[in-house]
Amino acid sequence: MEEDFLLVYGGRVKMPEKDGGGEADMSKAVKPVRATPSSLKMLDVGKWPIFSLCSEEELQLVRQACVFGSAGNEVLYTTVNDEIFVLGTNCCGCLGLGDVQSTIEPRRLDSLSGKKIACLSYGSGPHVVLATTEGEVFTWGHNAYSQLGNGTTNHGLVPCHISTNLSNKQVIEVACGSYHSLVLTSDGEVFAWGYNNSGQVGSGSTANQPIPRRVTGCLQNKTVVNIACGQMCSMAVVDTGEVYVWGYNGNGQLGLGSGGNQPTPCRIAALQGIRVQRVACGYAHTLVLTDEGQVYAWGANSYGQLGTGNKSNQSYPTPVIVEKDRIIEIAACHSAHTSAAKTQGGHVYMWGQCRGQSVTLPHLTHFSSTDDVFACFATPAVTWRLLSVEPDDHLTVAESLKREFDNPNTADLKFLVDGKYIYAHKVLLKIRCEHFRSSLEGNEDEIVEMSEFSYPVYRAFLEYLYTDSISLSPEEAVGLLDLATFYRENRLKKLCQQTIKQGICEENAIALLSAAVKYDAQDLEEFCFRFCVNHLTVVTQTSGFAEMDHDLLKNFISKASRVGAFKN
Incomplete structure (x- = not known):
């Protein structure tokens, strides 16, 4: 409702040197300052530095949020009114506003008006891949390696609806590596596109993939239930609990016991007899969560991100000993060397890179959410997933x-x-x-x-x-x-x-x-x-x-x- 908002128009504001200098165009800034119903649950985003640019009134309206970018300097969020706002340095047009101007005021992303976000992921460029609640896919931002899937290598300044090979599909999950993208459809199929120098698109070659193509090979007759991307590798969990991997493997992040790249999906044989429910990828390490609440890790370990007590890389799945309580959630993202987990009893542990230091064993934090680990400890301070909260002012x-x-x-x-x-x-x-x-x-x-x-x-x-x-x-x-x-x-x-x-x-x-x-x-x-x-x-x-x-x-x-x- 228009009367609920005060529109603030201004001139141009000089951006701090740490944010790349230049000027921020505020002529299109829209500042929501509506009071919030007291019965509405709030999303606590104050721990992420980028949100210090928002007023208290704006923070109270946030319903979903994703902090991304090479320094955590970009953010996309939705409000209680299902409007989408962005702010930040806008590298390569990754805010989707149609320009490359920085903004320290929230600007409404009108091109996605009426769309509700189901899931979102981001790359290193950065590029953004978003799926709506209706299963549509939109991409924008950095595109030097065709990671937007629109058939070009031109940066995408506004969200582009990606329908090639996906027109009759409903996408339920998205994942981005540094410069490649994966989506999972409701019928258990995986589609990939973008940078493919190490086989991370899973096509069998190392040629970049400009449009979505289904990942087949060993996944041809499998039903995939979860996907994740490391910097240059890809993972898929199928409904039988098996894990399939492909792409770069220089640090053993594929868990195959070797260091060779894998251009097509390959099952992790070392997990035979173990039923995996979820997979999460860091920059060059991998975590999986089993149906017994056990965590296994492998890959790069220079910061102790495997939680094994040392800094030696592992090319085979290795158990992570947290505590006797079962683990119900694992967290990692491809831009960081940090790992986190939450137990059934509500305890949150972290290990790996912690503000430049190395934590080689799972460390009990005072947090109640794995999201807070990445806000306070990870470098950069980004979100490892789309943060979401649902209103409770109406009883169903x-x-x-x-x-x-x-x-x-x-x-x-x-x-x-x-x-x-x-x-x-x-x-x-x-x-x-x-x-x-x-x-x-x-x-x-x-x-x-x-x-x-x-x-x-x-x-x-x-x-x-x-x-x-x-x-x-x-x-x-x-x-x-x-x-x-x-x-x-x-x-x-x-x-x-x-x-x-x-x-x-x-x-x-x-x-x-x-x-x-x-x-x-x-x-x-x-x-x-x-x-x-x-x-x-x-x-x-x-x-x-x-x-x-x-x-x-x-x-x-x-x-x-x-x-x-x-x-x-």
Whole structure:
């Protein structure tokens, strides 16, 4: 709404020498100063130096942000009104404003008016690759190596819609190396373009690629779920948990055990039997996160960015020992030699280059976010991903239902379990669960006694019907898995299996394996089996293993023998 903003027009402002000198054209500057609703979540961007150019009022409007550039001197952000603003030195037109003028005032990027950003990445030039929530791709900025994918080598001063070979595709993830670009589509295909001196485009040659081409070879019949780029290399994780790599390998960053470049995708054989969920690339090092919450690292290590306690490069995946708590997030970006990780308990660790110093082992920070690591410790101070926050001033239907769970003021039904009441609403239970649709039909009772399941398990089941999520310990999730099997709630069964996976450890692995077999949870059974095999020495020394059911023990030993678990 136009009346919500004060438009500030000015003349020309001299830029500081550290920002390249010259003058900043403020004639097109648009300064948003609208007050923000108190119920709106704010994005804390004050730790990035570039945002010191913004007023407090402007900072309160930021909803998404990406800080980039060789010195962290450029920023793109969106506001609560879905408008896109940019400011900074504007090297090679990377702000997308149609010129190369620096600006210390936010300028609105009108060429992307009406577009909502889903994901964004940037290169060293810098160039920018952006995907909208509708799956469209826009690029602009440095283009000496065709990294914009528009078929030319002319710098892109305004966002260009890239449709060649992508017109019928929905892009869900983007990644940039120094001078090349990758996108991932909703059907699991990877497209690449740009600089290809080391095979980082994956085409099989070293010729630069001016337009998007699908990366095939070993990925031809694979479904990719995650992509990342180092300075001159590319990575893809497929739905089976395998990792494929290609491009420059001079520091061992491909994890193949050698130093030779790889012009087409190649699977990392050393990760056989390990299911990877995410990959993140630094300048010349790589991190992966497994489904067991373990981190592996390889590549360059001159700043200790592998977290191994030394500065020796590694060409094979090497475990990173953080703490006993599982890791749920890894962070790195191709412009830095810094690594970060967040644990399930909310602790954030960093290692690698820290403001010029070397941190060779994971160091516990006081941060609550991996983003803050890159704002405060990395050189340059950039964001490793697009920062985002969603407004919460309007409750959706789902959010309203969540609030009503176990609310005695609106409930018309009480469950009595282990002497305690759980309050519910008959109509919602009938809508959400086939069991209740039949059992509550014509039932006028206000209290239902339940003795088959424990209070924590039954409460978690009812809460799931309101929230579509569960929050339980792995051991209690086994009881909920029993309930889900009994009520034939297949989605709940899957959620239980995910919770159990996240909480597995050497001590409870056999108990969880037994539960998976008992409730015919085949995916969970396979996961628990792999965990037991991968931690065989410790698992076989637990009381759970000693008390293992005879038939289960027999089958376990037989299956483990077939995969070579007992070989010296």
